[in-house]
Amino acid sequence: MRGPDGGIGxxxxxxxxxxxxxxxxxxxxxxxxxxxxxxAGAGEPVVLLHGFPEHWWGWRHVIPTLAERYLVIAPxxxxxxxxxAPPHGYTEERLVADAVALLDALGLDPVHRVGLDIGAILGxxxxxxxxxxxxxxxxxxxxxxYPPALTLPVLMRVLPKAWRLWPRFAATLPLVxxxxxxxxxxxxxxxxxxxDAPDPHVWSPExxxxxxxxxxxxxxxxxxVSLFRALAIDANNHAVAGAYRRVRLVTPTLGLYGTVxxxxxxxxxxxxxxxxxFEPYADDFTLAQIPxxxxxxxxxxxxxxxxxxxxxxAGT
Numbered sequence: 001m002r003g004p005d006g007g008i009g010x011x012x013x014x015x016x017x018x019x020x021x022x023x024x025x026x027x028x029x030x031x032x033x034x035x036x037x038x039x040a041g042a043g044e045p046v047v048l049l050h051g052f053p054e055h056w057w058g059w060r061h062v063i064p065t066l067a068e069r070y071l072v073i074a075p076x077x078x079x080x081x082x083x084x085a086p087p088h089g090y091t092e093e094r095l096v097a098d099a100v101a102l103l104d105a106l107g108l109d110p111v112h113r114v115g116l117d118i119g120a121i122l123g124x125x126x127x128x129x130x131x132x133x134x135x136x137x138x139x140x141x142x143x144x145x146y147p148p149a150l151t152l153p154v155l156m157r158v159l160p161k162a163w164r165l166w167p168r169f170a171a172t173l174p175l176v177x178x179x180x181x182x183x184x185x186x187x188x189x190x191x192x193x194x195x196d197a198p199d200p201h202v203w204s205p206e207x208x209x210x211x212x213x214x215x216x217x218x219x220x221x222x223x224x225v226s227l228f229r230a231l232a233i234d235a236n237n238h239a240v241a242g243a244y245r246r247v248r249l250v251t252p253t254l255g256l257y258g259t260v261x262x263x264x265x266x267x268x269x270x271x272x273x274x275x276x277x278f279e280p281y282a283d284d285f286t287l288a289q290i291p292x293x294x295x296x297x298x299x300x301x302x303x304x305x306x307x308x309x310x311x312x313x314a315g316t
Contacts, residue, residue, distance in 0.1 A: 041067025051117025055081025061302035079223030090226035182221030196294035258293035
C-alpha cells in the first residue's frame, strides 16, 4: 500500500479507532465511497471481511499472527465501522464492485480472502464473479458457496431450524430494524453477538461498546441494516432461486463452522446435514468444524481459526 506522498490514501489519526499493536489505519477514496482500512504485516495479501454487526475489530485476535507472514488488510464494509455510510449503494452488485475497486486502488491482484457471516457471503460472490482476483478463500459461519435451490427436501431440512434466525430477520425490517439495533439498550444487536456464544465473556464491555457505539448513529444504523439485508437476505434469496446453479466455485475454499450449526444430522463425512447441497457446484471445497464456538469464530476460538487458515493458505 502506497504511502502519504500522493498515494492511494491519506493516513489519518486514530480518532475513535481502537489501538492494536502493529496495525495502521488509512482511508482509501473509491468512487463515491471513502473506505477505512486497517493493515498490518507484509507479504502475500490477505483480505479479511467482517460480519454483522461488527467491523474490522472483529479480526483483532487473528491480525497480529497473520501479519507475521502476510500483508493483512481488514476493511470496513460500506456503512460499517469507520467507512462512509451513504444512504444508497447496498446491493449485492454494488458491494462486489466496492470490493473490486478497493483491490484496484490498493494495487492488489490476486489476494487470499477470509470472510465471516456477511463477509463470507460477499467473499463467495467475489469468487463467483471474479475468480481471477482470489487465490484461496476461507468463509466462516457461512460455509456454503450459496444455498441449494429451494426444493422440498431442502425445505424439510431447514424449516425446523429457521426459528433460530429470527434476530436476523428482525434486524432487516425497514424502519424497525435500525431502531432495534441502534436505539435504546440495543438488545437485538447484543443478542446477535452473544446469543449463540458458548462463552459470551470473550467480548469485553469495551469490545461491545466498539460495535454498539457505532450503531447509535441513526444514519449508520440505517446503513448497517441495508448492508445486512443486501447480503444476508437479498443475496441468499437470489441464490435459493437458482441464480448461481450454472456457475461453479473454482476457488480453493475451506469452510469453517461452529457447533451452533451442528444439527445432529450428520453426513458421511461427519458434517451437519444443514450444510449439504453445495457439492455439485464447487471444484475444491472442504469443511471443518471449530469446536466450542458459536457464530463469531474468529473472536471465540481465534487459535483454532488461525491454525486452519494458516495451514490452508500455505497449501498444507
